[in-house]
Amino acid sequence: MHPFLEPYNYYFLREQTQLLAQTHRSVNDRSTIQAVRGLAFETIKEELSHLTQEELAIVMAIEKITDSQREVDRYLENLRLFVRPFKQPSEAGVKKAFAKTKKIQMPDWETIDLKEYSFYAWNDPGQQSKFILYYQNAKLQGLQGTISNEVKKGICTICHGTSGVSLFTVKGKVNKDGQYKTKGNYICYNSEACNRQLQTRTHFDAFIEQVKAK
Ligand SMILES: [Zn+2]
Known part of the structure; x- marks a missing residue:
């Protein structure tokens, strides 16, 4: 698959990922966690509404994020594969x-x-x-x-x-x-x-x- 994320998309998703992991680590109340997650997923889908279904599926692997730093690292590492670099000028x-x-x-x-x-x-x-x-x-x-x-x-x-x-x-x-x-x-x-x-x-x-x- 071709790169489909701009660097700023990646940094947006990185912040959302960190926010989710942080919520799972610091909040005990289940319904609060659900509310934060729901809002984050909505925001992501809105911001990246131009993606194809297949591309969005890669991004939405973010739904698996809980409190594990390993999961966070793995998700972001995978996203990075799909980042389009700034085109080097002559x-x-x-x-x-x-x-x-x-x-x-x-x-x-x-x-x-x-x-x-x-x-x-x-x-x-x-x-x-x-x-x-x-x-x-x-x-x-x-x-x-x-x-x-x-x-x-x-x-x-x-x-x-x-x-x-x-x-x-x-x-x-x-x-x-x-x-x-x-x-x-x-x-x-x-x-x-x-x-x-x-x-x-x-x-x-x-x-x-x-x-x-x-
Ligand atoms: Zn600045």
């Missing part, structure tokens, strides 16, 4: 995505587990830059902006998780006064952590749309 592709930037530190793709990335982003602390690569309708896109080196605890606009965030600003169009309009968002300074917290593409797309809007 060097020319990356340069084209950041056409306005002269100095780009190329990611060392060989050392990166691409199954962990829904988008790929890295910082160039010397230039206070963040480079974000992502696919939109299968086309590679780049977004470069300034990332402050000052990290504080807050909510990230991309993954909606609480983590170490920094102000990310993107230069927009020049306005009437000859000044650049800039748009700022607090996002995870560490984009590996951001990917692990991203559970739906909707948040990421909304961020991109907001930043790119004229």
Whole structure:
């Protein structure tokens, strides 16, 4: 079977799995456990309603999860087989995505587990830059902006998780006064952590749309 889960689907399911196991470990009341399970299964089916019956059957093996860590590990290991990795771009592709930037530190793709990335982003602390690569309708896109080196605890606009965030600003169009309009968002300074917290593409797309809007 072909991979059918995006990395963010995997992280969503991982959280649901941990929630279920945690409930089984900490709650004694049977009806409460049943309620939590029912709600989790509903949420999963809704979030992954685009899957085929066969694919959904693999995901719904989550129904076997109780308090056993071994079961959790086994389930997640199996899910991982069906995760679609971030498609490794060519060097020319990356340069084209950041056409306005002269100095780009190329990611060392060989050392990166691409199954962990829904988008790929890295910082160039010397230039206070963040480079974000992502696919939109299968086309590679780049977004470069300034990332402050000052990290504080807050909510990230991309993954909606609480983590170490920094102000990310993107230069927009020049306005009437000859000044650049800039748009700022607090996002995870560490984009590996951001990917692990991203559970739906909707948040990421909304961020991109907001930043790119004229
Ligand atoms: Zn984030």
